[in-house]
Amino acid sequence: MIVYKDIRNVHLEISTLCNANCPWCPRNFWGYEFNGGYPELYLTLDNAKKIFHPNFVKQLDIIRINGNYGDIVMNPDAIEIVEYLRNHNKNMDIKISSNDGARNGEWRKQFAKLNCTIFFALDGLADTHSLYRQNTVWATVIKNAKAFIDNGGQAVWQLIKFKHNEHQIEECRRLSKQMGFIRFKLIDGDGGRDTAPVFDKDKNLTHVLGNYTGETDFDKLFASKTQDDILLEDVIPGKVPSESLTCETITDKSIYIAANGDVSPWCYMGFYPQTYGKGSYHQAANGQLLPLIFENNAIEHSIEHCIQWFSTVEKRWQEKTYEKGRLLMEQIEELYDGEQAENLHRKLLNAIRLRDPSKFSRSVRRTNDK
Numbered sequence: 001m002i003v004y005k006d007i008r009n010v011h012l013e014i015s016t017l018c019n020a021n022c023p024w025c026p027r028n029f030w031g032y033e034f035n036g037g038y039p040e041l042y043l044t045l046d047n048a049k050k051i052f053h054p055n056f057v058k059q060l061d062i063i064r065i066n067g068n069y070g071d072i073v074m075n076p077d078a079i080e081i082v083e084y085l086r087n088h089n090k091n092m093d094i095k096i097s098s099n100d101g102a103r104n105g106e107w108r109k110q111f112a113k114l115n116c117t118i119f120f121a122l123d124g125l126a127d128t129h130s131l132y133r134q135n136t137v138w139a140t141v142i143k144n145a146k147a148f149i150d151n152g153g154q155a156v157w158q159l160i161k162f163k164h165n166e167h168q169i170e171e172c173r174r175l176s177k178q179m180g181f182i183r184f185k186l187i188d189g190d191g192g193r194d195t196a197p198v199f200d201k202d203k204n205l206t207h208v209l210g211n212y213t214g215e216t217d218f219d220k221l222f223a224s225k226t227q228d229d230i231l232l233e234d235v236i237p238g239k240v241p242s243e244s245l246t247c248e249t250i251t252d253k254s255i256y257i258a259a260n261g262d263v264s265p266w267c268y269m270g271f272y273p274q275t276y277g278k279g280s281y282h283q284a285a286n287g288q289l290l291p292l293i294f295e296n297n298a299i300e301h302s303i304e305h306c307i308q309w310f311s312t313v314e315k316r317w318q319e320k321t322y323e324k325g326r327l328l329m330e331q332i333e334e335l336y337d338g339e340q341a342e343n344l345h346r347k348l349l350n351a352i353r354l355r356d357p358s359k360f361s362r363s364v365r366r367t368n369d370k
Contacts, residue, residue, distance in 0.1 A: 001314045002249050002265075004304035008060055009254035011267055013067025014081065015042035016259050017074035019102040021134040023209065024193045024346075027069050029222060031134060031206070032199040042075040043259045048084065051261060051298040057088040066097040067259065068267055073102040079110050086114045095119065097158070101136025105147025112153030119156045119185070120145045124165035125172065131164055131207065132193075142179075149180045156183045160193060163210045193346065197221070247314075255307060261299035263306040265313060268345065288327050292316075340367050 016027075016038055023031045027038070043051075063085060065072055072078050082094060096111070097119040111118060122141055123129050129138040149155050157176035161169065169186065176184045195210035203218040215221055248254060249265040256270040257263055264270040269289065292312040295301050319326040332344045344363060351360035 001247075001310045002253060002255070002307065004307065005059070006253050007056075007255055007303070007307075008062070009252050010060060010063045011067075011254060011256045011270075012063055012065050013043075013069065013257065013259045013270070014065050014072050014078060015067070015070035015075040016040055017042055018069065018071045018099070019073060020071065020099045020136050022099075022132055023134070023196050023198045024132075025069070030197050030199050032203055032218065033201055038069055039260055041259055042070070042077070043081065043261075045077040045080045045084065047261060047299050048077070048081045051257060051303070052085060052088075053303075054088045056303055057085055057092075060089060060092050062093040062095065064095045064097070066095075068270055070259065071102075072096055072098050073100065073107075079107070079114075082111065082114050082116060086116075093117065097121070099133055099136050100141045100144045101133065102140075103144070105144055108144050108148035108153065109151045112148050112151035117154040117156060117182075118145075118148060119158045120181075121160075122157050122172065123160050123162070124168050128162075128165040128168060131198075132160065132162060132209065134198075145181070146179060155179075155181045156185055157181045158185045158187065160187045161189045162194060249310065255303075257298060261297045263296045263298050263303065265310050269313075284322075285327075288316075288325075336367060343367075 017040060018025070018027055021028055021031055021033070026036065028034050029036075065082075075081070082096075085092075085094065094114070094116045095118075096116055099121045100108075100118070108118075120141060121133055121136075122138070122145075123132050124138075126138040129141070130136060145155050145157075157172065159165070159169065159172055173184045189210070193209070195208070195212040195214075197208050197212055197214070197216050198206050199218055200206050205216050205218070208216075247265070255263055255265065256267045258270050262270065292309060294309050296306045296309050298306050313327065316325055316327050332341050332348070336344060344360075344367060347360050347363040
């Protein structure tokens with residue numbers, strides 16, 4: 001497993017708070033405001049300094065500020081934190097992903113001066129963007145992007161492809177070039193975000209994403225958070241895992257740090273374990289993972305100390321099957337390559353939330369056929 005001196009890449013969650021309400025985000029349930037167990041907080045400057053000792057910052061090549069739950073715009077210490085990181089490493093890449101639907105252009109100007117790259121979530125044009133990026137306004141994001149670019153910032157237009165915006169992709173690409181974005185990044189929504197029902201705060205169905213034809217009764221869907229047992233055997237593929245495994249932590253020399261300071265090998269393990277459901281899949285996954293974690297909070301302990309628990313995960317790689325101790329959440333990651341695994345993770349969560357195990361089973365079969 002990775003050792004402290006080899007870490008070059010940090011994926012940092014700077015806040016669990018968010019101004020948006022994207023239907024696929026674990027911060028809600030298909031758009032309905034719901035906290036499944038994650039803490040609502042942001043990383044303070046004081047705690048950031050405890051985590052990122054100057055010597056640690058100097059050894060890094062890249063910090064990706066994104067995270068599992070929140071957005072940087074909701075952290076009042078964000079500029080000061082990035083400034084602190086930049087002051088201790090002038091050469092590393094700082095890449096920020098944001099919906100950029102809050103704060104103003106002046107705020108972006110300060111990030112431009114800190115030599116950051118910001119990935120702006122722009123999922124279409126004015127009439128389609130907010131169907132997924134709920135509670136954000138396309139014109140506001142464009143205005144903020146312009147302020148960032150005009151002051152020398154490097155901006156990336158990041159668009160998730162949906163059925164409702166696919167006809168606008170080329171127009172968005174042209175606009176990104178006109179505005180001075182350095183890159184147009186297209187993400188295929190078929191990775192699991194392509195179909196879903198969307199509900200409001202009163203549990204009323206407002207619209208659907210893609211060709212969704214499944215259940216639209218909120219109460220029935222919500223029950224899936226405690227009734228996912230039918231999916232458990234689907235998550236344990238019949239293929240025998242390879243004894244020669246690759247780990248993102250080792251290959252990318254990376255770690256994940258959550259907003260509360262918890263350190264994990266990668267972002268999927270960085271979800272606050274109590275957040276996702278209480279059915280048998282989640283109980284099995286969390287039941288395996290939680291006993292392995294010890295003293296992993298970087299606000300309380302050094303990074304070097306916090307990564308010691310990673311070795312307990314590595315030991316589980318030697319087991320052949322889930323029944324013998326191989327981590328359930330690693331099954332997909334071990335058997336499929338990076339993009340396939342990411343897509344299957346989303347399909348799994350989609351299937352659990354929609355109470356449709358066949359959706360995940362079909363995805364596994366299609367992936368195996370390829």
